[in-house]
Amino acid sequence: MNTQQSFTATRLWKYGFLAVVLALLAWNCFDLPQKLQSDSPGRFTGIIISLMFIFHHIALWLLPPGRSRTVFRVFVCAWTIWGCAYAFTHGFAFLSRAVAVGCLPERTQWSNQSRISVHDAEAETLRQTQ
Numbered sequence: 332m333n334t335q336q337s338f339t340a341t342r343l344w345k346y347g348f349l350a351v352v353l354a355l356l357a358w359n360c361f362d363l364p365q366k367l368q369s370d371s372p373g374r375f376t377g378i379i380i381s382l383m384f385i386f387h388h389i390a391l392w393l394l395p396p397g398r399s400r401t402v403f404r405v406f407v408c409a410w411t412i413w414g415c416a417y418a419f420t421h422g423f424a425f426l427s428r429a430v431a432v433g434c435l436p437e438r439t440q441w442s443n444q445s446r447i448s449v450h451d452a453e454a455e456t457l458r459q460t461q
């Protein structure tokens with residue numbers, strides 16, 4: 332692979348991935364008014380994760396080496412720690428709420444239904460013996 336191909340691949344990654352992440356952020360921001368009306372605990376997880384991707388990409392690929400890059404990397408590390416903490420606490424709470432509402436695949440609903448049926452059958456057996 333010569334330097335021209337390497338340079339093109341690097342530019343494609345640098346600006347192509349930035350375009351993908353910006354599109355992801357735009358989609359999350361476009362959906363923001365609906366999320367603001369929701370009372371879901373994980374409603375901002377998509378925006379926070381999108382910003383994590385953008386900040387990491389800027390820190391690693393777009394900033395020139397120097398003091399500003401180092402300061403920005405410290406900020407990115409702090410944002411990543413906070414973003415992961417938010418996603419793990421609020422994002423999974425949203426998932427557990429989806430389980431309670433019944434938004435998961437039927438296989439999970441069947442297993443929950445079979446547990447309820449077994450519990451009901453055991454309760455009925457106990458009532459009959461008494």
